[in-house]
Structures are given as structure tokens and as C-alpha cells.
Amino acid sequence: MITLFENIKTHLPFTLLTKKEFDHIKNDAQIVYYPNDTVLIGKDKTPENLFVVIKGIVEVFDENEEHIDMYHTHDIFGGIEIIEDQPSEYSYKVTEELICFEIPKASFLDICESNKDFKHYFFSSIVERIELLKEKKEYASMSDLMIARLDESILHKACVIASNVSIVDSLKRMDEEGASCLLVQNDEGYGIVTDADFRYYILQKEEKSLENISQIQSYPAISVKNGELLFNILLLMTEHSIKHLPVLDDDNNVLGILELVDLLSFFSNQSHLITVQMERAQKLENVVAAAKRLNVMIGALHAKGVKSRYIAKLVSEINRKMYMKLFKMIIPHTWHDKCTLILLGSEGRASQILRTDQDNALVFEKGFMPQDAASVTQRFIEVLDEIGFPRCEGEIMMINPKWCKPIEAYKEDIYDWMEAPTYEKFMDMAIFFDSTPVAGKLSLHTELIDYLFHKVEQTPSILMHFARAIETFESPLGLFSQFVHDKAHKNEIDIKKGALFALIHGVRALALEHQIRATNTTLRIKALNNSGFLSKEDATELMEALEVFTTLRLHSQLSQLAKGEKIDNYISVVNIGKLERDLLKEALKTVNKFKKIVSYHFHLSIVG
Structure with missing residues (x-):
């Protein structure tokens, strides 16, 4: 049991606990088994334990047996009802044999009293959980930046000039090629001429009889080899206060010029x-x-x-x-x-x-x-x-x-x-x-x-039929019961059909009705809020739900891209982390609520 409980230490909200608080919960928790069809929390009943799923599935239903939510491995439920000391609005039923931790109500409330962040997690919004997800990604990305290496794709073409060419002719050549600096080819290695060197020439040309480009070059030019760590290059350019760096191959041939602004761009x-x-x-x-x-x-x-x-x-x-x-x-x-x-x-x-x-x-x-x-x-x-x-x-x-x-x-x-x-x-x-x-x-x-807009104004009833497309695809609020079961997409959701389409098209239909010219869905939502159709709360929830869907889809698509696979709209519901899964659940609930708003507004129940 100790080993099993230690496993949840890496998952929110338990990552927010001190060692003393975690040990307190661990010492009081019990592992319990429940068979199928067990009602863990009945409607209008207050739970006596916080449940943490180890294995199995618990589904949540309202009084009309409509599916509301689903919990499986690492999911937690019962916390809000215990904290607020209120009976549950729903029924929690085991639909796949359950093994779970039960944390007694008294122990759970003790920790909530001593740790406000832990308590707040159970009431956190989609927006706040997205911020937690962002922090996790920022931490994970640091190692990738530290090991990135230089390649030719970010280099500018080098403008190379012989050392005996006049300064004026060199400047003309630089202008023709649109270069930001010049490389001077000497008998031994390269020199470099930048804007600072040309300023020196303008101020000193008569006094020092400056004529050839070699007379104003910085020699030898500091350079690096292709394949060097970008972070090391950043340190080098910072140390020497330089903005242009020649990049050479193994035979000391010039491959191009790396500019500081592009290097900084890479790190941003x-x-x-x-x-x-x-x-x-x-x-x-x-x-x-x-x-x-x-x-x-x-x-x-x-x-x-x-x-x-x-x-x-x-x-x-x-x-x-x-x-x-x-x-x-x-x-x-x-x-x-x-x-x-x-x-x-x-x-x-x-x-x-x-x-x-x-x-x-x-x-x-x-x-x-x-x-x-x-x-x-x-x-x-x-x-x-x-x-x-x-x-x-x-x-x-x-x-x-x-x-x-x-x-x-x-x-x-x-x-x-x-x-x-x-x-x-x-x-x-x-x-x-x-x-x-x-x-x-x-x-x-x-x-x-x-x-x-003019034709829609003349035929307003067209909007009812136009909006009806939101009913084309079933909303996967049943969530994991909406898995795709074919071999190619086992345990995956088509997020475009299952969530994005209804949200985007519902907003689109309302935008057409209100003659909103913005095409971006987020801007349309803001415009609907400004017009008074959507409350600020509903608009915020919709924008954050859209953010959850697009972020999870982008994460999946980047993974497919890295593997050389065809990019699609499927998201694995079993491979994403607990935090992402919680966000997906909340976002799907938001879309389901929005579909009801659109359906009621356009009277879709009577559209033939």
C-alpha cells in the first residue's frame, strides 16, 4: 500500500502537500475494492471519504440517468461535497470493478485547513489549471533549449570581400547583397567589418588615410564551427559583445553569418x-x-x-x-x-x-x-x-x-x-x-x-437550419465511452468532431446572426460578450475550453509530426496526464452547456 500511495505523490493536488501533510493522509488512507454497480455516493448523500481511483471506472449520473462525468486511474472525487458539507447532486456508480484509496473525511478536512492551496485546487477553474499546465511545460522545455545545436538553416549568406578591395567598393557590395556585415578574406583567416567599423572609417579616413577594407577590419574575426551548442554561442557573443558571428565548416570554409537577433529569436x-x-x-x-x-x-x-x-x-x-x-x-x-x-x-x-x-x-x-x-x-x-x-x-x-x-x-x-x-x-x-x-x-x-449579411436579414429563418449542424456529431460528454474503437484509433477521441465543431459552428451561427465580421472564434466570442448575448463568465469558459481542445490537439499533432505520421485530430484519452484529462472533462462539459444555449436560442428542437 505504501508503494501505491507514494505513486500519487507526483499528481495534483498531492504535489501541493508538505511531507508531514502527505504522511498524515497516507497513514489514515485505506485501499478498498468495490464490484460493478456499487453506488459509492448516492444522490442527496454526503460522502464520508475522499476517493482516489487506483484502477477501475466510476461514472456520474443525474436523476434522469444522463451521463455527467467519469473517473478512472488517479482521479479524485467527493472533495467538494466534503469541504462544503453538502449532499451530492449526482449519483456516483462503479461501472468497472474499482480499487481505490479512501481518505477519511476528518483527515481530508485537517489538510484542507492547514494547506489553502490544496483546498483551493478542488475549486480551481479551467483557467487556473491551464496555468498549472503551462508551468509544467515551461520546466520541461528548459533541457531542450540547453542542448539545441547550430545548423545552417538560421544563418545569413556571408558577403566575403578580398582584403585589397577599397572601402567604398566594399560598402557598395555590402549594399547590393543586403548584408549586415562584411567578411574580409586575408592570407591567414578572416576579419570582419560591421557598422561600427564604418563609423570609424567616416571619422578617421582623412587623418589615417584609410582606403582598403583590410585597414578597418576587426582581425581575427571570432568564429564558431557548425554544430556548436547554441547556448555556448550565446555565452560567446555576450562575452565579446558581438552581434555578428562567422560560422565555419571543418575545413574553415565560411558557411554563413549568425546574427545575435536571430539567436535570441531562437531562444524566444x-x-x-x-x-x-x-x-x-x-x-x-x-x-x-x-x-x-x-x-x-x-x-x-x-x-x-x-x-x-x-x-x-x-x-x-x-x-x-x-x-x-x-x-x-x-x-x-x-x-x-x-x-x-x-x-x-x-x-x-x-x-x-x-x-x-x-x-x-x-x-x-x-x-x-x-x-x-x-x-x-x-x-x-x-x-x-x-x-x-x-x-x-x-x-x-x-x-x-x-x-x-x-x-x-x-x-x-x-x-x-x-x-x-x-x-x-x-x-x-x-x-x-x-x-x-x-x-x-x-x-x-x-x-x-x-x-x-443582407440575404440573411431577408431570410432570418435560415439561421435555424444553419445552426442545426451543431447536432451533426455526438458530444463526447460520456467522455471515455466515446472512444474510437477501430484498431488505428483505439482509446482516442476525434476532438474536431466531438468538441471543436460544435463550439466553432455554434459561435459562427451566432456571429452570422449578429453580423460580426471577425472570423477568429475567440474574437467572435468576445464580440458576443460585448453585444450582451454571452455573459462574461460564459464567454471566458468558452474561450478556455477552446484553448484546452486546441492545446491538446496541438500536442498530439506535434508528436505525430516528430514520428513522421500523418497529422489528424485524434487525442488519446489514456496517454495524457491527469491534469490534462481533468481539463478535457471540464472543457467538454462547457461545450455541452453551450450546445444547449444555441439549441434553445435557435429553437432547434422544432427545426425539421
Whole structure:
């Protein structure tokens, strides 16, 4: 028993106890067995023990036998009722033979009295538990940063000058290549010239007759070999107060220049590095190379516990720069003031973090439809292929004529969605309503959204049918009873179908009703709160539930990416930690509550 009880020491809330407090509970706890169908806590009964599950399953039901919750290994229940000395609102029933610890009510209350953090844990919100999860991830990520090594992907191209070249010609060369420093090739090794050296030249050129670049170089240049630990490089650059560092291969050939700002970017989130590379790109291959660094940035931010919605916002901004650059390089200049590039679906909502699929379209102005549209759009999609965006299985891409046509054709679609609605048309309507323009004549997109709002105003009953899609997938509030049982996804939940879709689409339907132009789900929730439809409490719960789902999905997808597996929306409910599982439970309850709000608001019970 001692060994078993020691195992829970590493799980919240027991990690909050002192040794004396933990020993007190351990000495009073007992291991108990219960067969199937045992009612541990009856409705309107106050528990006499705190239960800690070792093995088995306990399910919670209300008076109508509706499934409310589920507990298994390392889960705790009964604490709130004991602390508040109130009878349970639900019935706790063993549905898989149970072995558990029972901690007597008196011992539990003694610890709650002496340890306020321990007591508070039982009442902590999703927001507070997410902060605990963030702290855990920040601690775990430190070792990864300490062992990261330098590779060529973060280097800038070196501008190498012969030692006898004049200073003026060297400066011209530096400007032509867009370099931030010069490497001077001497008979023995390299020197380096930076802005500080050029300032020295301006002030001293006449007095000291400075003409050749070798006269103002810092020699020998401090350098490192490729593969060196990044942390060691940071120490070196800090020690010598340098911002530019030549990187050499084993034969002392120059591989490139490492800039301090990029090194610091790596230790923060790499966003600066990617953005600079994107903006400096003169060729498509440079855009592709910069965009491919996104996954590294995402992994670093996730490891540090940064909220997934902030990661998504940063990724979205970088992707917008990428799309603007691709639009400028691939789309003919004669089209630029006659069409707009729009992103749809998860990209339009700025919620796509890892590249799961392409969702894009072109809208041309009235009467304009170029003959070579097919070949141009094909090239655009091929570049996205090269970057790593999988093609959309539903063909929501500009190579599909459905998503590449003049504005009047899109208006015909919107009219058709209202007059002859079907489930498929509602999905097209949802995809389009989530769209955002990124390049070209942006007013074309504004005109289409205005037209959509106008048609919905004329046909308000369409919203009831549009919102009904939230009932498409069963909510996995039965939680672990909603496991996928096929061999490929045993004990996993499709978080997109089981939770995200209902939350996102419910918010989308309300946003359409309230003519909210924001496409991001979090911003839509805030707007619904500002309009008075959602209370501050409900809005906060929804945003944090969305955070839980996207964080768990991102964690799973990063693991799949590392293993070279196909990225999907499945989350293992048995492999995640207890804290994550608790968060998932609470988030699913929030979605179920929200579905009831949407159903009541749009009268979905009477929709045929």
C-alpha cells in the first residue's frame, strides 16, 4: 500500500502537500475494492471519504440517468461535497470493478485547513489549471533549449570581400547583397567589418588615410564551427559583445553569418527570424525556406506553455506575410487590382497552427476572368505543396473553379444557399463566412460579406437550419465511452468532431446572426460578450475550453509530426496526464452547456 500511495505523490493536488501533510493522509488512507454497480455516493448523500481511483471506472449520473462525468486511474472525487458539507447532486456508480484509496473525511478536512492551496485546487477553474499546465511545460522545455545545436538553416549568406578591395567598393557590395556585415578574406583567416567599423572609417579616413577594407577590419574575426551548442554561442557573443558571428565548416570554409537577433529569436520563439527571412526573400525558394521554419517555432512556443490561441495568432500573421509574398510573386501584376486572394476555413479563422490543409480562393471583379487562370492557380498551389501544406480533401482551393471566379458568380452561390439550402450548401456557407482577404483588391471580399449579411436579414429563418449542424456529431460528454474503437484509433477521441465543431459552428451561427465580421472564434466570442448575448463568465469558459481542445490537439499533432505520421485530430484519452484529462472533462462539459444555449436560442428542437 505504501508503494501505491507514494505513486500519487507526483499528481495534483498531492504535489501541493508538505511531507508531514502527505504522511498524515497516507497513514489514515485505506485501499478498498468495490464490484460493478456499487453506488459509492448516492444522490442527496454526503460522502464520508475522499476517493482516489487506483484502477477501475466510476461514472456520474443525474436523476434522469444522463451521463455527467467519469473517473478512472488517479482521479479524485467527493472533495467538494466534503469541504462544503453538502449532499451530492449526482449519483456516483462503479461501472468497472474499482480499487481505490479512501481518505477519511476528518483527515481530508485537517489538510484542507492547514494547506489553502490544496483546498483551493478542488475549486480551481479551467483557467487556473491551464496555468498549472503551462508551468509544467515551461520546466520541461528548459533541457531542450540547453542542448539545441547550430545548423545552417538560421544563418545569413556571408558577403566575403578580398582584403585589397577599397572601402567604398566594399560598402557598395555590402549594399547590393543586403548584408549586415562584411567578411574580409586575408592570407591567414578572416576579419570582419560591421557598422561600427564604418563609423570609424567616416571619422578617421582623412587623418589615417584609410582606403582598403583590410585597414578597418576587426582581425581575427571570432568564429564558431557548425554544430556548436547554441547556448555556448550565446555565452560567446555576450562575452565579446558581438552581434555578428562567422560560422565555419571543418575545413574553415565560411558557411554563413549568425546574427545575435536571430539567436535570441531562437531562444524566444523564432518569429523574428522567420519574418525577416520572409520579407527579405527575392525568390520563391527563399519564401519556401522561411515558411518551412514555422514548425520549429510552433514546437518551441508550445514547449514553453504559450497558449495555443496566441501561437495560432502568430502563425496566422506570418502566413499572411507568406501569402502576400506569394501573391506578389506568382499572381500576374495585371490581376492585382482586379482580384483578391482570400483564405477560408481554419486559415480564414486564423486557427490553423500546423499545416493541416490548404483553404484558399480567388475572387475576380465583375466581368473579369483571365484565360490563364488555371495555369496560374496551379502554380500557386504547387508552391504551397512545396512548403508543406497538404491539399484540401474537399478541394476548397483556387484550382477548383468553384473557388476561383468573378464576384457575381459568388453572389449567385450566396443566393442559392438561401433559396435552396442543403447540408452541403450550409457547409459552403460556413466555409465562406470564415474567410478573410489577404492580398489584392480587398473591397471585393467586403462586398460579398455585405451581400451575405443582407440575404440573411431577408431570410432570418435560415439561421435555424444553419445552426442545426451543431447536432451533426455526438458530444463526447460520456467522455471515455466515446472512444474510437477501430484498431488505428483505439482509446482516442476525434476532438474536431466531438468538441471543436460544435463550439466553432455554434459561435459562427451566432456571429452570422449578429453580423460580426471577425472570423477568429475567440474574437467572435468576445464580440458576443460585448453585444450582451454571452455573459462574461460564459464567454471566458468558452474561450478556455477552446484553448484546452486546441492545446491538446496541438500536442498530439506535434508528436505525430516528430514520428513522421500523418497529422489528424485524434487525442488519446489514456496517454495524457491527469491534469490534462481533468481539463478535457471540464472543457467538454462547457461545450455541452453551450450546445444547449444555441439549441434553445435557435429553437432547434422544432427545426425539421
